[in-house]
Amino acid sequence: MRARLRVLATAGVAATSLLLVACSGGGTNQGVASxxxxxxxxxxxxxxxVGDAAFSFPTVHPSTPIQHVVVIFGENxxxxxxxxxYPNATNQNGTPFKAxxxxxxxxxxxxxLLTNNPNAYNPKRLAPSxxxxxxxxxxxxxxxxxxxxxxxxxxxxxTETDKCTxxxxxxxxxxxxxxxxxxxxxxxxxxxxxxxxxxxxSYDTVYGxxxxxxxxxxxxxxxxxxxxxxxxxxxxxxxxxxxxPDKNGIGTITNDPDPYYDDCxxxxxxxxxxxxxxxxxxxxxxxxxxxxxWGWFQGGFKPTSTVDGKAVCGATHNNIGGxxxxxxxxxxxxxxxYKSTSNPKHLPPTxxxxxxxxxxxxxxxxxxxxxxxxxxxxxxxxSFLKAGEYQDGHAGYSDPLDEQAFVVKEINxxxxxxxxxxxxxxxxxxxxxxxYDHQKSPTVNGSKDAALDQAATCGKDPVSGGxxxxxxxxxRLPLLVVSPYAKTNHVDHSVTDQxxxxxxxxxxxxxxxxxxHSFDQRAGSLNxxxxxxxxxxxxxxxxxxxxxxVVR
Numbered sequence: 245m246r247a248r249l250r251v252l253a254t255a256g257v258a259a260t261s262l263l264l265v266a267c268s269g270g271g272t273n274q275g276v277a278s279x280x281x282x283x284x285x286x287x288x289x290x291x292x293x294v295g296d297a298a299f300s301f302p303t304v305h306p307s308t309p310i311q312h313v314v315v316i317f318g319e320n321x322x323x324x325x326x327x328x329x330y331p332n333a334t335n336q337n338g339t340p341f342k343a344x345x346x347x348x349x350x351x352x353x354x355x356x357l358l359t360n361n362p363n364a365y366n367p368k369r370l371a372p373s374x375x376x377x378x379x380x381x382x383x384x385x386x387x388x389x390x391x392x393x394x395x396x397x398x399x400x401x402x403t404e405t406d407k408c409t410x411x412x413x414x415x416x417x418x419x420x421x422x423x424x425x426x427x428x429x430x431x432x433x434x435x436x437x438x439x440x441x442x443x444x445x446s447y448d449t450v451y452g453x454x455x456x457x458x459x460x461x462x463x464x465x466x467x468x469x470x471x472x473x474x475x476x477x478x479x480x481x482x483x484x485x486x487x488x489p490d491k492n493g494i495g496t497i498t499n500d501p502d503p504y505y506d507d508c509x510x511x512x513x514x515x516x517x518x519x520x521x522x523x524x525x526x527x528x529x530x531x532x533x534x535x536x537x538w539g540w541f542q543g544g545f546k547p548t549s550t551v552d553g554k555a556v557c558g559a560t561h562n563n564i565g566g567x568x569x570x571x572x573x574x575x576x577x578x579x580x581x582y583k584s585t586s587n588p589k590h591l592p593p594t595x596x597x598x599x600x601x602x603x604x605x606x607x608x609x610x611x612x613x614x615x616x617x618x619x620x621x622x623x624x625x626x627s628f629l630k631a632g633e634y635q636d637g638h639a640g641y642s643d644p645l646d647e648q649a650f651v652v653k654e655i656n657x658x659x660x661x662x663x664x665x666x667x668x669x670x671x672x673x674x675x676x677x678x679x680y681d682h683q684k685s686p687t688v689n690g691s692k693d694a695a696l697d698q699a700a701t702c703g704k705d706p707v708s709g710g711x712x713x714x715x716x717x718x719x720r721l722p723l724l725v726v727s728p729y730a731k732t733n734h735v736d737h738s739v740t741d742q743x744x745x746x747x748x749x750x751x752x753x754x755x756x757x758x759x760x761h762s763f764d765q766r767a768g769s770l771n772x773x774x775x776x777x778x779x780x781x782x783x784x785x786x787x788x789x790x791x792x793x794v795v796r
Contacts (some may be wrong), residue, residue, distance in 0.1 A: 339792055389402060
């Protein structure tokens, strides 16, 4: 009983970062198109100036003991690709891994699937020396074809691609799409699963690549998109940018068009592709309405220069193979598709104390700003963390070892911070990259788009009465929770998807739902990965960023 009362008392403590900086001055909106209504683009993001005064708004009491949620959103991993043989590692090479006794098993790769797989090739273990691999085909349509109506047997024909030409450092072979890593390579991920909570029944909300996954994370919604001409700022028609548009040009995003409200889109303006905007609201809008601090932090967001008044995102880094990649990827930044939450000029926060509050940065930041906020004990209530490309895990330009270095660095510093005792880190992914996963996903939303969708996989009609081109759930993805309140060495089997993370944030700060057939209305709960009635663990799992091994 005492433990229960203590937890309830903790849940009643106000979030630690709820002083909002008062706005002074009217700010400016850079008009990019005239006309109102849902079928037009009417502005390019707010840039309210921040004064020195600070006001205390009414406190917001989270509904759980979690006062800080940090979502580390990685790239392009299926569940079997990282956890198919968990918790059993071969220990033939790489960082040694030995599972604790009584570690629960996952729905992974059985002996039959490893030796007599229905696909054209059997899955094979990738060694740490093969961390750099070819990128696979993870398009909305090809992923459905790989599923083949639930037979899960056409991955080689539909999602395997050979993009290693001219890149001798990348490993590629026939049947690569079937292959997987174990705890000797993705050691940190397996160690987090050992000491915290792993879900083996979590899915991409819809099929397809990065942008749909990122949008579903923050709004549960890929419908509401509109193609925009980058030169004129006027709505246009583009089947790549937006599918199945209505008479107002509003349709669904299934591909990776860059966001209109971003100076760095189209390779800093060097390309002329049509861009996209999103109408409707996202979790940032809901958190603002409740005066809850939040931010999206992405590697390379900080401009390296300005040209003709536009920000230039020119930062690059080399991955472990020496391949250079641009740090910032505009289509990985979902809030920049929405006028209300965009920061087109990539303006910095006015101070470290302002991080998480509404100022000229408008809640959009560089990852260095997140590190500064943690160091200053100014962690926002909700943080979304996106690595620069070389560390985001995306095959072709990143890899598990570079991803591990980023994830471990961020979690280590969080565990050493004063705010760790009330923090939950969610490790989630935007899509599967087309990598093989044996588990068929539940069909929760069909589609009538005969040109794009496989009827045997999607069904025929949107279950919610919603929109076309949102066939899902898509492929199974890894999902972990690292927190003093996470269940220990636990595998949760609850059905979840990307919008389950959104739902947890909505419920924790009582924001209400997104609406307009957002997937948040049907999302499964993350609560099975927590034990809010337990005494929060005081132990801290500090890992080596290079090896993923336990330091202490």
